[in-house]
Amino acid sequence: MVVSQPLHLVNPAPFPRTRLRRLRRQAWLRDLVAEHALRPADLIQPCFVLEGEGRREAIPSMPGVERLSVDLVVAMAERAARAGVPAMALFPVTPPERKSEDGCEAWNEDNLVCRAIRAIKRAVPEIGTIADVALDPYTTHGQDGLLRDGVILNDESLEVLCRQALCQAAAGCDVVAPSDMMDGRVAALREALDGAGHNQTVILSYAAKYASAFYGPFRDAVGSSASLGRADKKTYQMSPANAAEALRETALDISEAADMVMVKPGLPYLDIIHRVKAAFQLPTLAYQVSGEYAMIHAAGLQGWLDAEAAMEESLLAFKRAGADAILTYAAIETAEKLQRR
Template identity: 60%
Template sequence: MSFEKHDMEFLGGRRLRRPRMADWSRRMVAETVLTPADLIWPIFVIEGHNERQPIKTMPGVERLSINLAVEAAKAARAAGIPALALFPNTDPSKRSEDGIEATNRDNLVCRALSAIKDAVPDIGLVADVALDPYTSHGHDGVMAGEEILNDETVSILVKQALVQAQSGADVIAPSDMMDGRIGAIRGALDDAGFEKTILLSYAAKYASAFYGPFRDAVGSGARLKGTKLSYQMDPANSEDAIREVEQDLAEGADWIMVKPGMPYLDICRMLKDRFDVPVFAYQVSGEYAMIAHAAQAGIVDREAAMVESLMAFKRAGCSGILTYFALDMARKING
């Protein structure tokens, strides 16, 4: 049975393919637009000078010494990327059970924040608040036996946030998932004169298998004892995300984060529809690595997969995306 012209007449003459036929018309009716201003670039920092360390599990991503992180910030600014997120690879000798190096005003990430802010004052700096880059056991908090101690951890996180703000962080981003840390940090920042500092809460951070390469990058993976299921969210749950966001907004969060990103696009859309605040997503290391390794193997087109994956976050309602593709994507957009 063939498709005849009268069949199109029955459909009212509509040909939905028509607007897709040319590049100019596709661009004109595109519902979602991605710009460099939508991107935040995560940077891993290490000690040394002119030091680059390739991360085997994340092809194309390197750990950078502070002076090279400054150059990366200049490249980001030139590409129109508004902000960087910094993560340290802490020397093992400075790791401890309580992760107290996180509160050292002269630690690696604080020095990196200050150096970048001095050199590139108009780029936003996002500082991660969590103890896993500083603990000897790889967890985001203080431990007593097998238990993560919530309130004892929060008191350290408050001090960590303060030294980061003092070092030039524009955005404090607690990713630890301890209860009550947003209110405690907001109060401490305000009392110290940092009432203009933005709080970006990792409000819906799931206990995910996609964090492996990141843990390698910051040096916590091999140290991790057990799992993070007692404080990160269960991947089976979505209602928990609503409760977490409600609590963090009540405590003073300005923005909220969903992490990981692509496996939780439904959470991004749900939170965007329910709450009148900017929703961010983190395209985490495992998501990046799958695309990068598949591209190396000739399975997918790296650039096409990069664009499609990032567009999905915008389509799901995200105001911004943390992604290791940030510089490549911004340069592509800029032509």
């Protein structure tokens, strides 16, 4: 009886009969045997939404990224559709006067995100809209949940997060994405959405979201850095030291009816992306966060590396690790580059 060996145990013929460079000699051969590919359809464009009309503001810590008023967000959505980018993730730049201790602007049906969703759906209905479910852009303290005596309240936060998601769904949002990391929030959101007749609204859970140093430029962009001050989010976001815990978090969110899951940040957590995808085989997304994006672009501006090539290489790494889609601030420009090939 002949027992076949697993492929990784088969010894190839030795050099010179085996020459691995044979398949690298020409571009068409390299493309032919490529194990993974990056497509425009793999990319999601995050966008920072600003009050006003015809307004754009540069974000110094994110070269090339701007805060945009709703009308310019619509123009970005039109550009995304032409480039083949399937969806946009919206994040508000809430004016200071509309921030509060409880973040009640989050469930104002006419807030920035809801207005942007409605405007995009009128102008570019084929573009998917993803809305963040968390309180940090709306609170005076910059935390993702309700705060009392220095403690983030888990169960009390669930109620207001559900109110936020219901406003987003009513505005026409396709996907609500809880990034708050409160325990039990996926089950609470699913029950609330279904109870209000939004049973087709997708839940993309930030299942494994780490308390990372790579979020700084994002907090600058939405204006939560000043609110947060010297405080941190380590009592609810995951420790960078933990990997098995990411699987527990993801398993819980799936059991609560998450439709898709996300790992955040991206490049420093490729092992987590791979383990989550291998373990659960659910649509798994990665977020190339603001700090990752900023590092690549800053190095490019200094002439230390080719930023465009480094960006594409890092995005391909997410695909290789098992990500089905990637949120990246370079989504549209990368998709346009891929289209030109």
